[in-house]
Amino acid sequence: MPFLWVALFTWALTAADGFGPLLYTPSKPMNGMSTGYLFCYAITASSSGANSLAVNMPDLTRFARNPRSCTIAQAIGLPVALTLTYVLGVTLAATSQVLYGQIYWNPLEMIQVWDNRPAKFFAALLFAFAAITTNVAANSISFGNDLTTLFPRHINIRRGQYICAVLGFAICPWKIEKAASNFLAFLNGYSIFLAPLSAIMLTDYYLVRYTSGYNVSQLYTPKGLYWYCQGVNWRAIAAFLCGLLPLLPGLIHQINAGIGGITRGYLNFYSLAWLDSTILACISYYILAIMRPFPKQANTExxxxxxxxxxxxxxxxxxxxxxxxxxxxxxxxx
Incomplete structure (x- = not known):
């Protein structure tokens, strides 16, 4: 994939005569949204991919030999690799507008209009390989871990991955990728559910429990330090809803624009869904943890x-x- 990335990027700049035409092509905002809010909307959609990896990351980093190896991998994998991927996607979309007069937001659609059949074959093959390996690492393993945690007597990680593969076809993902608007709506909707989760975990670790640390044995002790209220951390649920509910009107409009009563203010607020949801959940969880603090030590040895x-x-x-x-x-x- 890195070799294909370099080849596509080089071809895009050469065919479009450099960055000039790509940068100076005027923007045409659609759906009544300004260029600034559209930019925020695109940033939110891009961060959604990183947010899913941030939530699922412990499923893989648990096998690391030391914390340093996790830090190095994450410092390179998320900000560097994902940023380069987004830059390539934007560059190819701008190139398609210059060369073909229309925007191919999906690189695979632009590959279909090439005249060189071997190039089309190898590019499609590598994209298929990238899709399979990325989904195994980012989605299949984490889904298997989740089902194993919920039903440990009946499901292991491998069985959970088989279930994930079946459900992957059942949700008809090709309909999500049919149009750019559908795909962006999916990514932005994805973020308002994952952002509160990552915000609560970060707040709990760095702000609420940072000074006292974690008691490892109590993590596996029923009715111990982390048993909360009948096994449920109601503070986390309340903070999750505080980060989710204010953004639901924007999500509803993205799913069905025909529903009335949703003003432009809601839609502009939704354009920063990931950041808004993160801040709301973080503040809510921290306030609830101060009002109803957690126990600091176990009652018994x-x-x-x-x-x-x-x-x-x-x-x-x-x-x-x-x-x-x-x-x-x-x-x-x-």
Whole structure:
């Protein structure tokens, strides 16, 4: 894919005589939205892809050898690789307007109008390869992990991935990609559900619990520190709704523009859906955590069974001493 990316980018600039025609072609805002809000709308749609990876990232980083390897991969993978991908997409769309007189927002549509059949074949082959590998890493594994967590007695990660593959066809994704408006509406709608989730996780870790850290054993202890209210963190649910509900009118209009009563102000607010939802959920969760603070330590000591390099040692470990354990330890809660 990197070689194809370079080839497409080079061809686009050469065929369109450089960046000049691409940059100076006038914009034509549609649907009554100004250029500024359309720009925000496009940024929100682009960030939706990164937001889904940010939420699903622990499904893969859990297997990292150390935190540094995760940091390096994320620092390169998300901001650099995704930005280059978006730059290529915008460049190809602008090139299609210069060469063919119409905008091909989907690179595959522009590849179809090429005259060179071998080039069309290899480009389509690499795009298919990229789609399969990206979905396995970004969607299939995370979906399998989620189903395994919900139904551990019946579903493992592999079975969850098979279910994901079936559902992937059942939702008819080709209808979503049929038009640019449908695809952007899907991405923006996707963001208002994922943005509150990532905002709550970041707020909980960096603002609410940063000074006290996490008690690893209590994460796996029923009715422990993180049991919350009957197993439900109502603060997170309330913050999620605070980040979601104000943006629903804009989402409804994107799905069905014929529904009345939705003003331009709602639509302009929805153009920054990812940022708006993140800020609302973050503030709501932090305020609720201050008003109803979480317990800071367990009421009782945990009886743990440590399996260290094949040798088991039964002992009672207090929450304060658990963080001192290191190495390749496997903790079993009795």
């Amino acid at each position: 945990d009886k743990m069974s440590w399996a260290i390099y094949g040798q088991e040692e039964n002992q009672t470990v207090s929450p304060s001493s658990q963080s001192e354990r290191g190495g390749n330890s496997v903790i079993k809660v009795e």
